[in-house]
Amino acid sequence: MASLKTKLLHEVRAPKSKKELANIIRAQRIAEKVLKDTLAILKNGISEIEVQNFIKKSFVKYGAPVLSFSPIVAFGKNSANIHHEPQKNKQAKLKKGDIIMLDFGTTVNHYCSDMTRTFFWGKPNKRQEKIYKDVLRAMELAMAKIAAGEKRAKIIDASARKFLAKKHNSNFKHGLGHGVGTVIHEWPNFKPKSPDILPVGTVMTIEPGLYIKGFGGVRIEDMVLITRNSYKNLTKMPKDFKNAILIPR
Numbered sequence: 467m468a469s470l471k472t473k474l475l476h477e478v479r480a481p482k483s484k485k486e487l488a489n490i491i492r493a494q495r496i497a498e499k500v501l502k503d504t505l506a507i508l509k510n511g512i513s514e515i516e517v518q519n520f521i522k523k524s525f526v527k528y529g530a531p532v533l534s535f536s537p538i539v540a541f542g543k544n545s546a547n548i549h550h551e552p553q554k555n556k557q558a559k560l561k562k563g564d565i566i567m568l569d570f571g572t573t574v575n576h577y578c579s580d581m582t583r584t585f586f587w588g589k590p591n592k593r594q595e596k597i598y599k600d601v602l603r604a605m606e607l608a609m610a611k612i613a614a615g616e617k618r619a620k621i622i623d624a625s626a627r628k629f630l631a632k633k634h635n636s637n638f639k640h641g642l643g644h645g646v647g648t649v650i651h652e653w654p655n656f657k658p659k660s661p662d663i664l665p666v667g668t669v670m671t672i673e674p675g676l677y678i679k680g681f682g683g684v685r686i687e688d689m690v691l692i693t694r695n696s697y698k699n700l701t702k703m704p705k706d707f708k709n710a711i712l713i714p715r
């Protein structure tokens with residue numbers, strides 16, 4: 467058996483202790499509260515920046531002000547940008563028919579959370595619906611692979627990626643997901659060429675997406691704990707299609 471000394475530091479810190487895991491889950495629960503509060507303040511004409519500021523303020527209110535990263539708020543075709551940053555000079559304002567992509571997380575005792583949800587401001591059109599359902603399906607395929615005991619990162623990545631490549635010309639250019647700990651993106655990584663084998667006890671994101679320039683994108687992201695034979699989903703926020711439809715006001 468390999469001694470601890472021969473292991474790289476990132477491999478040593480990947481599996482999370484009970485205490486570390488509790489911090490990640492706490493950070494995630496707070497983010498879910500913030501997401502629910504955020505949905506409640508959405509209204510026609512609100513800007514991405516206003517929503518981003520509300521998210522930041524809410525994390526302060528819930529006692530978790532040190533965020534995992536700057537919250538991503540993207541309306542309409544801005545959701546086609548993987549890491550959209552609301553810009554002060556070019557403010558997107560929410561209008562009926564928009565896609566809304568929200569990606570954020572916070573830290574508890576330095577441990578990060580990460581979650582993405584995509585919503586529709588009013589009844590989505592056929593193309594929006596198809597993109598959403600296929601991204602969700604890709605996510606389910608990846609989770610099913612892990613549930614079948616698969617630990618090879620590239621095989622899990624491929625299960626989601628190949629499905630989307632077959633159904634759509636476009637595909638996600640980022641990895642299917644990443645390890646989460648004291649750093650928001652840590653080892654191991656879901657990528658097409660990743661040599662990584664997921665250790666039991668690692669917390670991973672699963673975040674497939676489709677991004678169509680000039681139209682918009684959908685990304686859905688959960689955090690899961692890798693267990694001996696399967697996984698445990700640490701994200702409680704619903705993600706079914708029905709829940710993604712918001713009524714404009």
Ligand SMILES: [Mn+2]
Binds near residue numbers: 580671
């Ligand atoms: Mn992520």
